[in-house]
Amino acid sequence: MLKSLEHHLGHPDPQHAWLSRGLLIGVAVLFAALWIGVLGPLLALIGVGALVVGYALLRDVRAGLVAVIAVAYVLPFATFPFDVGVTPTFLNAVVGAVFFVYVLRVATRREQRLEVAAVGVVLAIFILWMLVTFSLGIIHSRPTPTILRHFLELLLALTMYYVVLNAVKRREDLIFFTRILILAGTLSAAIAILFYLLPVQTTVRILNALARLGYPGGFGALRWIEDNPNNPMRAIGTAVDPNVLGGMMILVGGLTGPQLASPRPVFPRWALVGMYVLQLVALFLTFSRGAMLGFMAALGVLAVLKYPRLLLFMGLGGAILLLLPWSHAYIQHFIEGLQGKDLATKMRFGEYKDAFRLIRRYPWTGVGFTGSPDIDLYVGVSSVYLLVAEQTGIIGLGLYLLTLAVFLLLLWRRWRKGMPDAQLESILLGYGGALVGVMVSGVFDHYLFNMVYPHMATLFWLYIGLGVATSRLIDREDK
Structure with missing residues (x-):
């Protein structure tokens, strides 16, 4: 069918070719009009975008990875306007499509060699253990469709x-995805700053518009320190939660930092400075x-290992931030946290205490992912490591x-073996520094x-895959 269509569109007779093209355009216009009439312009635009992404995915899994990065940074909680038992999100669609296409490539042997590295071996064991603990957990608590999703x-x-480790095997691909991550993260930072600086009523109107895509709307979607409107407002952007937005800025800021000091940055240095400032302000x-x-841990490690000039950038960034009108409130908030005096810190200490109680009661396998079996315990703590243990x-x-x-x-x-290429070194250290930052x-x-923030886990393991891919690429070029 496609060959027949190509034959008519490229027919040697100009009149035949133009008639064929006109008919195709006419059918496309009628289809678009019907689509818009049934779904409305916004949903029609989403549908067309989904078709374009789907077509690109079938041609190259790397196109899907670009979509994953874009959605994870810019619209991580956007949902489709229909229900299939659960409401699927944009992230579900692109991640699921990437995974499906990659499995299809392996099954059809288009992917000749599957790389896992030592990291992948241990990760596979951890995934299997997650399945075991999930199975044990459903004994005491039946999972809902939402929990399963x-x-x-x-x-x-x-x-x-x-997927990332096996999709990124060339220098060009690595540099391309590094650029995409920096651009997407910077766009996320710019959106967060814009929402913060706009009048509150305008920001609420934008959030209400995003509510059509499943985002929380109204004034209740805004966040303040200690949830008190009398305190300074906290930036959320499209990340919903300010702490999650902060984690996103660690990832992109840690990756951008080494590029500022690299002799061969992936972007012009003046552009990197502008993007870095946006990331720092959003954070x-x-x-x-x-x-x-x-963030300080990420840049501190990078400064000690290779780029002492980053200490200068950190100092300049700190000086600029101190000039902002919210600096006094920020410093006070930071000191109160270190002293354990504010409400949020006291609540966090209470969560730690409760988490240790749960871990002591179920030490080896935890309670799974469907909730606590005991009424006097709950699953949830402000520490990724304690949450994994729970x-x-x-x-x-x-x-x-x-x-x-x-x-x-x-x-x-x-890195200790020696780096033959300054550009690849800055990229390797960027992924390493960014990941150290979010680990801290x-x-x-x-x-x-x-499980409420799957885009953060997606970005985290995508970064790890790119870090290992960078190491593998350096090994090949070194030989």
Whole structure:
């Protein structure tokens, strides 16, 4: 059919060719008019976008990865306007499509060699253990369709590591995806700053418009320190939660930082400076202390290992932030957190205490992903590591930490061998630094393993996959 269509469109007779093209355009216009009439302009636009993405995915899994990055950073909670038992999200669609296409490539042997690396081996064991603990958990609590979907989302997020590692094998691909991540993260930062600076009523109107895509609307969607409107507002952008937005800024900021000092950056340096400022301001406006500590850890590690000039950028960034009108409130908020005096910190300490009670009662396998079997205990704590232990037990936490340790060791050993290329070195250290930052922030936040925020787990394992892919690429070029 496609060959016949190509024959008519490219017919040697000009009149035949133009008539064929005119008929095709006419059919397309009629179809578009019907689509818009039935669905409305917004939904029709979404549908056309989905068709374009689907077509691109079938041609190249890398196109799907671009869609995953764009959705995860810009519209992570957007949903489709229909229900199939559960309401699917944009992220469900693109991640599911990428995974399906990649499995299809493996099944049809278009993917000749499947790479996993040592990180992938340990990760596979952890995924299997998650399935075991999930199965044990449903004994005491029946999963709802929403819980099943969230658990599947979390599993697919972890498998992004394998897809990325096998999709990115050339220098050009690595540089391309690094650029896409920086651009998407910067766009997310710009949106967050815009929402923050606009009048509150205007921001609420925008959020109400996004409510058609499943976002929370109204003034209740806005966030303030300690949920008190008398305190400074916290930036959320399209990430819904300020701490989650802070984690997103750690990832993109840690990746951008080494490019500022690299002799061969992936963007012009003046553009990188502008993007870095946006990322830093967005991070500051979240008032997330855990995210700021993680960001400082990321740049601190990079400065110590290779780029001492980053200390200068950190100092200049700090000086600029101190000039902002919210600086006094931010510093006070930060100090109160360190002293454990504010309400949020006291609540976090209470969560830690309750988490240790649950882990002591169910130490080895945890309670699974469907809830606590005991009425006096609950699942949920502001620490990714304690959350992993609650749901998968000490065994699961050990496997999770081992996976991260193997990854960091892999990058460390590759860097210590010597780097033949300054550009690849800055990219390798960027992924490593960004991930160290969110690992540190994970001590105080749970978004890397929380089923409510699958886009953060997706980005996290996508970054790990790109870090390992960078190491593999350097090994090949070194030989």
